[in-house]
């Protein structure tokens with residue numbers, strides 16, 4: 254039994270009169286502190302799986318449990334408040350708030366998660382230090398490169414200390430060096446005891462995780478150990 258349990262999950266999207274079945278009976282477990290990559294070609298269901306685990310959406314059929322909470326059975330409001338406290342999400346296009354600085358983007362997440370005001374600034378600066386951007390805390394997103402924006406997004410995703418970090422194609426818009434840096438940060442986050450699930454169509458990057466699950470047409474077609482160091486060393 255994992256920290257994340259996905260049991261026979263099916264997901265249909267209905268668009269007009271057309272039904273698309275994005276997931277067809279997916280089951281998997283992710284252990285606490287594991288770094289799992291979900292890979293597969295475009296349209297294989299990676300994003301759908303990430304959204305369902307995050308509680309942004311619910312399965313058509315099947316069950317998702319995270320840390321013992323059956324997320325797939327919560328109503329929308331309960332899922333939203335559960336997610337704000339328990340999940341950090343990193344997206345392909347960063348989604349930083351353009352009118353807030355790097356520091357303010359990180360602070361906002363802490364405020365939404367109910368972290369006391371007195372503790373926020375010091376922790377936000379520590380997180381920006383962790384992602385190598387302490388000196389750029391006062392920059393706006395448009396004053397940062399793509400790789401830097403994604404590092405701010407990672408600092409923001411872990412700002413409220415959630416046990417689960419989900420990343421959906423976080424490296425897709427970056428050059429090779431920045432792709433590696435983002436995956437290294439995800440590795441360090443998992444080494445600090447967080448559970449990390451990382452969706453990518455990039456098979457080479459996926460191999461840097463502890464384990465790789467392969468999806469095709471909404472079905473798990475393979476699972477193998479990645480090349481990443483399995484040791485759990487605290488940063």
Ligand SMILES: Nc1ncnc2c1ncn2[C@@H]1O[C@H](COP(=O)(O)OP(=O)(O)O)[C@@H](O)[C@H]1O
Nearest residue numbers: 266268273275294295296297298299300301302
């Ligand atoms: N909101 C949506 N509405 C309708 N179809 C969708 C939606 N999201 C995804 N799909 C469809 O579900 C399938 C899986 O998509 P997705 O989970 O985005 O795969 P991936 O992330 O691997 O590219 C695709 O056929 C896609 O077109």
Ligand SMILES: [Mg+2]
Nearest residue numbers: 299300301422
């Ligand atoms: Mg996707």
